[in-house]
Amino acid sequence: MEVEPISEQAPEKIELVDSADLVVGVLAEFDQEGLAAVCDALRMLPGAPRVVVLEDDRAANPGQSKPEAAAPSASSCRVVRWPLSGSGTPDTPVVGMAAAYQSVFAASEKFGARACCVIVSKLETATPGWVRELAQPLVERDLDLVVPNYARRKFEGLLNSSIISPLMRCLYGKRIHNPMGPDLGISRRLFQKMLATERTAGGGVNRVHSFASVTPAALCENLQVCEVHLAARVYPPTDWMNISSLLAQILSPIFLDMERNAACWQRMRPSVSVPAVGEPLVVPQDTGTVDISRMMESFQLGVRDLQEIWGLVLPPSTLFELRKLARLSSEQFRMPDELWVRIVYDFALAHRLRTINRDHLLKSMTPLYLAWVSSYAHDLETAGRTALEERLERLSVAYESGKTYLVSRWRWPDRFNP
Amino acid sequence: MWSQIKQQLAESTARFLTRFASLLPGLAALIVALLISIVVGWVLAAVVRRLLSSMQFDARLARWGFPSVAEWSPMKSPTLLVSRAIAALVILTGFLIGIAAVDADWTTQLARSVVAYIPNMLGAALVLLVGSVIARFLARSVLIGAVNLNLHYARLLSLGVKWMVVVLTVAMALEHLRIAPGIVKLAFGILFGGIVITLALAVGLGSKDLVTKSLERDAQKASGDNLEEPFRHI
Numbered sequence: 001m002e003v004e005p006i007s008e009q010a011p012e013k014i015e016l017v018d019s020a021d022l023v024v025g026v027l028a029e030f031d032q033e034g035l036a037a038v039c040d041a042l043r044m045l046p047g048a049p050r051v052v053v054l055e056d057d058r059a060a061n062p063g064q065s066k067p068e069a070a071a072p073s074a075s076s077c078r079v080v081r082w083p084l085s086g087s088g089t090p091d092t093p094v095v096g097m098a099a100a101y102q103s104v105f106a107a108s109e110k111f112g113a114r115a116c117c118v119i120v121s122k123l124e125t126a127t128p129g130w131v132r133e134l135a136q137p138l139v140e141r142d143l144d145l146v147v148p149n150y151a152r153r154k155f156e157g158l159l160n161s162s163i164i165s166p167l168m169r170c171l172y173g174k175r176i177h178n179p180m181g182p183d184l185g186i187s188r189r190l191f192q193k194m195l196a197t198e199r200t201a202g203g204g205v206n207r208v209h210s211f212a213s214v215t216p217a218a219l220c221e222n223l224q225v226c227e228v229h230l231a232a233r234v235y236p237p238t239d240w241m242n243i244s245s246l247l248a249q250i251l252s253p254i255f256l257d258m259e260r261n262a263a264c265w266q267r268m269r270p271s272v273s274v275p276a277v278g279e280p281l282v283v284p285q286d287t288g289t290v291d292i293s294r295m296m297e298s299f300q301l302g303v304r305d306l307q308e309i310w311g312l313v314l315p316p317s318t319l320f321e322l323r324k325l326a327r328l329s330s331e332q333f334r335m336p337d338e339l340w341v342r343i344v345y346d347f348a349l350a351h352r353l354r355t356i357n358r359d360h361l362l363k364s365m366t367p368l369y370l371a372w373v374s375s376y377a378h379d380l381e382t383a384g385r386t387a388l389e390e391r392l393e394r395l396s397v398a399y400e401s402g403k404t405y406l407v408s409r410w411r412w413p414d415r416f417n418p
Numbered sequence: 419m420w421s422q423i424k425q426q427l428a429e430s431t432a433r434f435l436t437r438f439a440s441l442l443p444g445l446a447a448l449i450v451a452l453l454i455s456i457v458v459g460w461v462l463a464a465v466v467r468r469l470l471s472s473m474q475f476d477a478r479l480a481r482w483g484f485p486s487v488a489e490w491s492p493m494k495s496p497t498l499l500v501s502r503a504i505a506a507l508v509i510l511t512g513f514l515i516g517i518a519a520v521d522a523d524w525t526t527q528l529a530r531s532v533v534a535y536i537p538n539m540l541g542a543a544l545v546l547l548v549g550s551v552i553a554r555f556l557a558r559s560v561l562i563g564a565v566n567l568n569l570h571y572a573r574l575l576s577l578g579v580k581w582m583v584v585v586l587t588v589a590m591a592l593e594h595l596r597i598a599p600g601i602v603k604l605a606f607g608i609l610f611g612g613i614v615i616t617l618a619l620a621v622g623l624g625s626k627d628l629v630t631k632s633l634e635r636d637a638q639k640a641s642g643d644n645l646e647e648p649f650r651h652i
Contacts, residue, residue: 157651235650238650238651241567244563291647301565305565309558357555364565367565377649414474
């Protein structure tokens with residue numbers, strides 16, 4: 001993904017801004033009052049840093065009277081229209097998100113900012129002031145990466161809970177609840193490193209997806225990371241027609257990073273927590289029954305029809321266990337965490353070895369992912385917050401216990417035969 | 419009269435024997451060339467087989483995206499296919515050399531027609547190779563996409579797409595080889611049309627359930643019976 005030089009993107013919009021201490025890219029849907037509230041909150045940051053808020057110029061309502069771009073004033077917060085959403089479409093949100101991150105990094109570099117934040121989410125109960133909470137550790141404590149820890153509902157952010165968070169914890173040794181944000185605070189040191197890595201990697205198949213690679217890059221460089229407790233995030237409803245594409249789009253950069261950072265994660269020790277800012281927020285958990293028939297059906301279809309593809313990726317013992325699981329009724333259905341973890345590791349390895357086309361590989365994982373979600377939904381149907389935390393901790397421990405399997409297969413893919 | 423017959427017989431026998439004797443060195447050369455080429459081909463095939471086995475050619479070929487080569491190969495081993503193809507090539511060369519020793523004109527004519535046919539064979543081989551790769555890729559894409567859409571006839575769809583591409587590819591390859599073009603066109607039309615009708619019928623009949631389910635879901639949504647899906651994945 002190429003980033004245009006700043007001067008070619010929107011010269012008329014930046015000419016009135018020469019420098020800033022903090023750049024905040026806003027992809028979330030804020031109206032003008034919301035943006036003003038964000039600015040008000042950021043003005044309260046210690047040391048009164050000069051802040052530039054980048055508002056996505058495509059998201060802005062053309063009929064609306066817009067605040068003058070970078071209007072010269074005594075204010076320490078300026079709103080600038082900026083192309084943030086890149087070439088992403090509703091079907092390729094990851095591409096759009098990566099482009100937005102790159103755009104914010106490039107703007108931050110141009111303005112010589114000390115740090116930047118990317119704001120993508122809408123939170124349930126919080127005022128726009130939460131943006132300040134994300135930015136404060138960067139400005140006040142000179143940290144390198146601030147990641148969100150959203151208040152969690154048990155059936156939300158399932159891809160993060162099932163793969164992203166426990167896998168990153170196991171690989172990079174830090175217990176981060178939302179390593180891919182998507183709302184992140186990033187120091188100058190880190191965004192400069194990301195820009196340099198992107199320039200080196202180029203736009204080929206090994207391109208860097210900024211928002212997926214930020215946390216691994218920070219952890220491998222031993223930079224200072226902290227979490228900020230935030231309100232629950234509003235997740236978009238599941239698009240069942242596109243779930244496999246989204247899975248592929250999100251897992252692909254994670255697996256690419258695994259390949260890129262192999263030397264780093266193979267020497268990581270058992271995980272430790274990262275410092276947290278604020279108090280965890282509690283949200284009510286639904287305790288009603290859930291319908292998993294659709295996901296179970298997808299898994300059973302996968303076992304029936306995708307054996308040929310899974311057979312190239314998974315060892316015979318795993319295939320045997322999957323066939324056994326497919327025969328269980330939905331009430332009895334439970335997928336052991338150890339089995340799920342091995343499946344994730346085997347797919348990561350197949351991605352690295354290019355056993356089959358990478359897009360096919362990741363999309364063929366969808367029925368397996370839905371099987372894990374079904375099993376997880378069974379476990380937590382009537383559970384409260386404590387049971388949720390315990391369940392996810394058990395999964396993370398399973399990931400960490402299975403790391404020796406991953407390392408062995410990674411190092412000796414042909415020799416190692418479980 | 420009898421003496422004339424005897425003389426003619428003697429002359430024709432002498433002519434035949436002379437001609438046969440003049441052919442003998444050529445025939446001997448053909449047999450020797452064949453024997454040598456068989457030995458060289460066998461040795462070369464053994465060397466190639468060992469070399470390819472040591473570099474795990476079969477596994478690598480599957481990893482490079484050509485697992486279907488194993489299906490066409492003797493004993494499902496592409497290594498064996500390559501080594502036998504090399505041996506056959508060496509023996510064919512030996513045979514042509516031997517033929518040249520018998521009669522240079524035959525060889526020239528044979529070589530000319532073989533050389534003229536080589537571009538067609540190469541073109542057909544390329545079409546088959548590309549077609550097989552495309553067929554496999556499309557079949558997998560359709561299979562995975564259909565399974566992820568919870569379609570119960572995913573395998574049938576995938577097989578249909580694969581065979582459509584394979585039939586098209588084989589017809590194109592035969593057209594390149596100029597083998598019975600009229601029959602090929604007719605057979606291709608019938609086969610291709612048959613596959614399309616079969617797929618259309620299968621999808622049409624299989625979609626009944628899908629449409630029913632979709633209508634039921636819409637009706638539930640309209641009546642407000644359906645509880646909101648609690649799962650948020652991304």
